[in-house]
Amino acid sequence: MARIVHMGKLGGYAALLDGKLLELEGRFLWPSASAVGEAARRAGIVPSDMIIDTRSPGGVKPVGAVSAPAAATPRPGGLPLAA
Numbered sequence: 001m002a003r004i005v006h007m008g009k010l011g012g013y014a015a016l017l018d019g020k021l022l023e024l025e026g027r028f029l030w031p032s033a034s035a036v037g038e039a040a041r042r043a044g045i046v047p048s049d050m051i052i053d054t055r056s057p058g059g060v061k062p063v064g065a066v067s068a069p070a071a072a073t074p075r076p077g078g079l080p081l082a083a
Helices: 033-042
Strands: 002-007 012-017 047-053
Touching (some): 002 033, 012 033, 033 047
Antiparallel strands (some): 002 012
């Protein structure tokens, strides 16, 4: 069963199967959930009825933001994490 995902920043819909983005009819991004669902059906893949939305809720601020110097401290026995 393919998962339908609303790609928030891209503004379109895509399908995932086993965690991989599906190319359907030469496209990865579709204008609506119904369009990607129909393309999946034509390809013989059953789409999920549930749509995953990747858009973050507006106005929500991260809790406990980390300052830049703290984010750049090295890991024990390793290289610093990329910022």
